[in-house]
Amino acid sequence: MAFQKERSAGYLANQMARLFAKGLHERIRPLGLAPAQFMTLLALWDEDGLAQSELVRRLDVEQATMANTLTRMERDGLIERRANPDDGRSQAIHLTPRAKALRDPATTAARAQNETALAEFTDEERQTFLALMRRAIAAMHKD
Amino acid sequence: MAFQKERSAGYLANQMARLFAKGLHERIRPLGLAPAQFMTLLALWDEDGLAQSELVRRLDVEQATMANTLTRMERDGLIERRANPDDGRSQAIHLTPRAKALRDPATTAARAQNETALAEFTDEERQTFLALMRRAIAAMHKD
DNA sequence: CAATGATATATAGCTTGCTATGCAAACTGG
DNA sequence: CCAGTTTGCATAGCAAGCTATATATCATTG
Numbered sequence: 001m002a003f004q005k006e007r008s009a010g011y012l013a014n015q016m017a018r019l020f021a022k023g024l025h026e027r028i029r030p031l032g033l034a035p036a037q038f039m040t041l042l043a044l045w046d047e048d049g050l051a052q053s054e055l056v057r058r059l060d061v062e063q064a065t066m067a068n069t070l071t072r073m074e075r076d077g078l079i080e081r082r083a084n085p086d087d088g089r090s091q092a093i094h095l096t097p098r099a100k101a102l103r104d105p106a107t108t109a110a111r112a113q114n115e116t117a118l119a120e121f122t123d124e125e126r127q128t129f130l131a132l133m134r135r136a137i138a139a140m141h142k143d
Numbered sequence: 144m145a146f147q148k149e150r151s152a153g154y155l156a157n158q159m160a161r162l163f164a165k166g167l168h169e170r171i172r173p174l175g176l177a178p179a180q181f182m183t184l185l186a187l188w189d190e191d192g193l194a195q196s197e198l199v200r201r202l203d204v205e206q207a208t209m210a211n212t213l214t215r216m217e218r219d220g221l222i223e224r225r226a227n228p229d230d231g232r233s234q235a236i237h238l239t240p241r242a243k244a245l246r247d248p249a250t251t252a253a254r255a256q257n258e259t260a261l262a263e264f265t266d267e268e269r270q271t272f273l274a275l276m277r278r279a280i281a282a283m284h285k286d
Numbered sequence: 287c288a289a290t291g292a293t294a295t296a297t298a299g300c301t302t303g304c305t306a307t308g309c310a311a312a313c314t315g316g
Numbered sequence: 317c318c319a320g321t322t323t324g325c326a327t328a329g330c331a332a333g334c335t336a337t338a339t340a341t342c343a344t345t346g
Contacts, residue, residue: 003250005185009257009269010163012276014182015203017160018303019283020153025304025331036332039157042148053294060158065333067296072331089294089341107146114152116286117279125275126152132272133155136260140162143259161333164302168334179302196324208303210326215301232311232324 009136016117023116027109031102036061036069037078038106044079044095045103051090073099152279159260166259170252174245179204179212180221181249187222187238188246194233216242 005011021035028038043058044050050058056066070093073079078099081091118126148154164178171181186201187193193201199209213236216222221242224234261269 002189003185003253005182006277007273008253009260009273009276010167010253011182012273012280013156013160013163014178016276016280016283017153017156018204019280020156021332022304023283023286024153034331035157039148039154042146046145051294056294061161061332062334063295064297064335067294069332071296087294087342091295110146110151110153117152117283119282120278121275128271129275129279130150130152130155132264132268132275133152133159134149135263136272137155137159137162139262140159140166140260143166165334168301177301194324199324204302205304206325207305207327210324212302214326230312230324234325 013136020113020117023113024110027113028106031105031109032076033078033102033106034072036065037073037076038110040066040069040073041078041095041099041102041106044093044099048095049082049092051084051092053090055093078102156279163256163260166256167253170256171249174249174252175219176221176245176249177215179208180216180219181253183209183212183216184221184238184242184245184249187236187242191238192225192235194227194235196233198236221245 024035024038028035033041039059040055043055052063052066052070055070056063059066061069070079070081074081077096080094080096082094084090084092118129121129167178167181171178176184182202183198186198195206195209195213198213199206202209204212213222213224217224220239223237223239225237227233227235261272264272
């Protein structure tokens with residue numbers, strides 16, 4: 001039997017993630033943000049001054065990916081890298097006032113994007129959907 | 144209330160898609176394939192000789208993205224671009240023997256990746272999951 | 287304490303996305 | 317028929333992923 005992409009979870013996941021990212025990007029572009037920057041800000045709004053290694057752990061991306069994202073965020077005036085007095089290898093990542101001010105509008109934009117995607121889902125379907133995605137993630141994580 | 148990434152469909156979709164892509168990439172790397180190349184091959188195994196514009200329609204990526212993917216596939220000996228005698232603008236994309244030979248091992252690899260992700264899902268959960276993803280995709284597509 | 291190993295970050299190089307442009311070929315309405 | 321629009325493709329430039337390597341600092345252990 002042929003491999004049908006419409007029935008492939010991986011294919012659908014890819015397409016869905018691209019649409020989420022595209023929609024979010026459109027909404028936060030006026031704020032001067034890109035999706036990975038927003039994701040990183042989520043962690044820093046929650047706790048400022050984290051080390052790069054801790055951001056890598058919390059966001060589950062490769063270290064090199066995070067290093068590059070942080071470089072772009074520094075360029076764009078969203079973060080500062082400050083030396084860590086206790087450990088000459090690491091740097092604490094601190095938010096600028098500009099980044100702090102973006103918290104409300106950016107999270108509002110992200111909520112709106114999720115709402116667009118799940119507009120016709122019932123509350124139960126939303127819970128089910130999130131739970132199934134978490135399980136698929138956990139299964140691939142293990143492997 | 145804080146925006147919690149663990150409860151965000153978009154965040155989970157991104158993470159899940161990255162894990163699918165990474166797992167698939169590992170499995171098809173020995174075949175000399177990358178994920179977007181595999182996706183493109185799916186369409187061409189189904190129907191050889193399509194125009195680039197038709198591939199764009201079927202795979203729902205931007206035209207520039209497809210043009211670049213095809214350039215890499217041509218470089219890697221997977222496809223040939225042949226002039227279309229009926230329309231001087233378009234070119235028919237044809238599979239090489241090498242690409243044709245990859246159909247079985249590559250689709251087997253993709254199925255294995257899907258199976259890893261959904262290993263602990265019941266048949267009903269799998270159907271539900273695919274249906275919910277399709278609905279989220281359709282909702283974002285409309286908007 | 288010196289050698290070895292582990293950890294934190296940076297950098298190079300690649301793929302896959304995207305938007306924005308440019309250009310040539312084909313089509314169409316006056 | 318031809319001016320203007322549409323269509324098909326390529327290219328430039330950027331973001332964000334990844335792997336693989338390099339380097340510096342810290343930790344451990346013999």
